[in-house]
Amino acid sequence: MSNHAHAAHVHHPALQHQFETLEQQQESATLGMWLFLVTEIMFFGGLFMAYLLYRLWYPQAWALGSLELDIVLGGVNTVVLIGSSLTMALAVRSAQTGFPRATVIWLLLTMALGLVFLVIKGFEYAHKFHDHHVPGPGFTMEEAWGPHGQQVEIFLSLYFAMTGLHALHMVIGFGLLSVIAWMAYKRRFSPGWYTPVEMAGLYWHFVDIVWIFLFPLLYLVDRAHHFA
């Protein structure tokens, strides 16, 4: 019995019984998280594939479609989201170095920036609804699109599918971070164990990477060709 008591004493409370050390546990968690992110890469990959293919078929419609998107709002959102990745990285760092108060503050800041992103996205969507540029029965084509109207509708369908799925990931990330922030507030993390903060960070950065590709592909690409 004394042996058992001794073992329980040296074991970190967060160490699950199937692992030898916290390092091994963290390594497993990291691998598992990346495996999940790989499935996410393929999940978004299907949509990027559809985007590529239709862009190849309908280049004019893609140029016209990207002009319908607000480059200022898209650009501001890019800055906001990359900023939230910085605050997330700093949240992980302060958990690593043992500053729980700073961890909570950085996490709250990350969530606030995520919220700003979603509000701006909401305004963009509202504008599209107002203009009847949402694919479906009420979709209204512009004179300027000429014969490419239906193909612009395909572009906008992909725009809504890709940014909508991305926004859904942001909402899930927001919920995830609120749990992590609560745990940090309850002083559950230490330099010895901060795995949940690191894993939430991986997820948040992944969502940022998706946007890093969505922004140029939807808002920027083919924009210049219109002025030629």
Next chain:
Amino acid sequence: MSGHISPLRLYYGIFGALMLLTAITVGVAFINLGALNFTVAISIAVLKATLVVLFFMHVKFSSRLTKLFVATGFFFLLVLFTLTLTDYVSRGWLTAPPSEAGQLGRPR
């Protein structure tokens, strides 16, 4: 636990680089480079994503097994794009020349 702790200036430096690259990609979007616009936009996005993966997601300081997992994901994404595009892009390459009716691949 011995996770790698990066210095603060590395994080701020990466953030600065990401902002700079964002500014460049927006600027280039207004210059007509023909087909190169797409190449430049994608190259900058790949560079930005690489910076996030290596430094914000700590993959540079992770185990070789983790690095392998990450590389596997992007490798299969490339397989998806390449195999699909080799099909769609090459369709019609091997069909007969157009008939007088002008329809590709339709027998006379």
